Amino acid sequence: xxxxxxxxxxxxxxxxxxxxxxxxxxxxxxxxxxxxxxxxxxxxxxxxxxxxxxxxxxxxxxxxxxxxxxxxxxxxxxxxxxxxxxxxxxxxxxxxxxxxxxxxxxxxxxxxxxxxxxxxxxxxxxxxxxxxxxxxxxxxx
Numbered sequence: 221x222x223x224x225x226x227x228x229x230x231x232x233x234x235x236x237x238x239x240x241x242x243x244x245x246x247x248x249x250x251x252x253x254x255x256x257x258x259x260x261x262x263x264x265x266x267x268x269x270x271x272x273x274x275x276x277x278x279x280x281x282x283x284x285x286x287x288x289x290x291x292x293x294x295x296x297x298x299x300x301x302x303x304x305x306x307x308x309x310x311x312x313x314x315x316x317x318x319x320x321x322x323x324x325x326x327x328x329x330x331x332x333x334x335x336x337x338x339x340x341x342x343x344x345x346x347x348x349x350x351x352x353x354x355x356x357x358x359x360x361x
Contacts, residue, residue, distance in 0.1 A: 221243070221287060221293070222240040222243070222283060222287065222303065222349070222350075222353075223284070223287065223299045223300075223302045223303035223306060224302075224306060225306040225309055225310055225313075226306075226310065226353055226356075226357035226360075227313075227357060227360050228357060228360075229353075229354050229357040229358050232354075233326060233350055233351045233354040236350050236353070236354050237275065237346075237347065237350045238275070240283070240346075240350065241270060241273075241275060243287075244270055244283060244286045244287065245270045245271050245273070247286055247287065247289050247290045248267050248270055248271050248286060248289075249271060250290070251289050253267055253268065253271065255289075256286065256289060259285075259289060260282070260285035260286060260289070260296075261281075261282070261285060262278070262282045262285055262286060266278065266282070267286070270286070277345065277346075277347075278345065278346035278347075279343060279344070279345055279346060280300055280303060280343075280344045280345065280346055280348075280349045281296065281300055281343075282346065283346045283349075284296040284297070284299035284300045284303070287299050300340065301340070303349065304338050304339065304340050307338045307349075307352060307353060307356060308338060308339075310353070310356040310357060310360060311356055313360055313361070314356055314357075314359040314360040314361065316355075316356065316359050317331075318331040318332075318334045318335045318338075319331045320359070321334055321352060321355050321356065322334055324355045324358075324359070325351055325352065325355055326351055327347070327348060327351050329348065334352060337349075337352070338352065
C-alpha cells in the first residue's frame with residue numbers, strides 16, 4: 221500500500237510508481253470498473269487507463285480513493301493523512317530535510333513546495349508523492 225512507510229525502494233521512481241499502479245489496478249479489477257467509478261471521484265477513463273496498465277495522471281487523493289476501495293483499508297482521507305505522516309516519519313528516520321529532498325528530487329519542486337505538499341497545505345499529485353517517497357526511502361539507513 222502506497223501510504224505505508226517505505227524503508228526500501230526499487231531502482232527508480234518509475235518502478236515504484238508502476239508497483240503502486242499495479243496495486244491500484246488490481247483493486248479496480250476486484251471491485252469492478254463501474255463500482256470504482258461510482259464510489260470515487262476518479263473519472264472512468266482514468267480508472268480504465270489504470271486497469272489497462274497505463275500511467276494516468278492522478279492526485280494523491282485519487283489514488284487514496286481507489287486504495288480505500290480495498291477490503292480492510294481506511295477511508296481515503298485517512299490514507300492521505302497517513303501518507304503524509306509516513307513521509308515526515310521517513311524524513312526523520314533518514315535524517316534528511318526538505319532541502320535535501322529537493323536537491324535529490326527528479327521533479328522541479330523547491331523545499332517550500334515540498335514541505336507544503338507533505339503537510340497537506342498544497343495539493344500533491346501521485347507522481348510527486350511517489351518521487352518524494354522514493355527520495356526519502358532511498359536515503360533511509
